[in-house]
Amino acid sequence: MKYGILVNEGPYQHQASDTAYQFAKAALDKGHEVFRVFFYHDGVNNGTRFGVPPQDDRNITTRWTEMAEQHGVDMVICIAAAQRRGLLDEGEAKRQGKDGDNIAPGFRISGLGQLIEAGIQCDRLVVFGD
Amino acid sequence: MSEPWEEEGPGTIKKFMYVNRKAPYGTIYALESLEVVLIAAAFEQDVSMVFLDDGVYQLKKGQETQGIGMKNFSPTYRALEGYDVEKLYVEAESLAERGLSEDDLLVPVEVMGREALTELMEEQDVILSF
Numbered sequence: 001m002k003y004g005i006l007v008n009e010g011p012y013q014h015q016a017s018d019t020a021y022q023f024a025k026a027a028l029d030k031g032h033e034v035f036r037v038f039f040y041h042d043g044v045n046n047g048t049r050f051g052v053p054p055q056d057d058r059n060i061t062t063r064w065t066e067m068a069e070q071h072g073v074d075m076v077i078c079i080a081a082a083q084r085r086g087l088l089d090e091g092e093a094k095r096q097g098k099d100g101d102n103i104a105p106g107f108r109i110s111g112l113g114q115l116i117e118a119g120i121q122c123d124r125l126v127v128f129g130d
Numbered sequence: 131m132s133e134p135w136e137e138e139g140p141g142t143i144k145k146f147m148y149v150n151r152k153a154p155y156g157t158i159y160a161l162e163s164l165e166v167v168l169i170a171a172a173f174e175q176d177v178s179m180v181f182l183d184d185g186v187y188q189l190k191k192g193q194e195t196q197g198i199g200m201k202n203f204s205p206t207y208r209a210l211e212g213y214d215v216e217k218l219y220v221e222a223e224s225l226a227e228r229g230l231s232e233d234d235l236l237v238p239v240e241v242m243g244r245e246a247l248t249e250l251m252e253e254q255d256v257i258l259s260f
Binding site: 120130 | 169
């Protein structure tokens with residue numbers, strides 16, 4: 001099965017991003033394909049590399065990065081939602097005149113079209129959030 | 131330069147349903163859901179929108195947001211027709227539970243009972259719930 005995953009909630013404040021990760025991991029472990037994880041609403045905050053959780057807690061962003069690197073999962077952050085919430089990649093930081101970028105490795109910023117494309121191409125698009 | 135989804139070529143048309151369950155203000159879900167629908171219109175899929183639970187308030191006539199300092203985005207729902215988004219369904223029970231009727235809504239919709247809506251959802255390929 002080819003899965004697309006939509007994460008609509010931020011890390012640490014809501015179970016949705018943890019559950020989305022567990023779901024994606026379980027799917028990959030079972031030999032399914034995860035075509036893309038798309039981060040929208042506060043879900044974009046899953047992809048900031050500036051998060052520093054306490055050492056005895058999970059690092060949600062690092063977990064996603066590792067999944068992207070190990071399994072080649074495409075991790076896409078919605079640009080419109082990201083801009084509102086202060087998430088920028090290098091190119092966007094330059095364009096907007098900001099003095100830094102904060103996207104974690106393995107993530108990329110793109111448009112909502114990537115979400116619709118996932119809906120068209122995947123066998124299932126699974127939504128995590130309220 | 132062609133967009134990534136254009137490489138797929140014509141052919142795949144899926145039934146996309148956007149389910150709106152949240153009040154228009156207070157959270158950003160309604161506004162960001164509308165942004166998805168407007169982008170998605172470019173993909174020429176079979177699109178429908180459902181409004182249920184507090185989501186029915188998104189279509190309430192006479193929204194006045196000055197007092198809360200927010201942009202009133204409700205006129206956008208009237209523009210959906212121009213994007214060929216014409217199938218709007220409102221759940222009858224959600225309307226009734228909130229003391230509203232079809233006359234309170236700012237666009238023409240099809241009011242549908244919970245059970246019929248369930249059947250409609252069964253027919254969809256992709257359901258995005260916001």
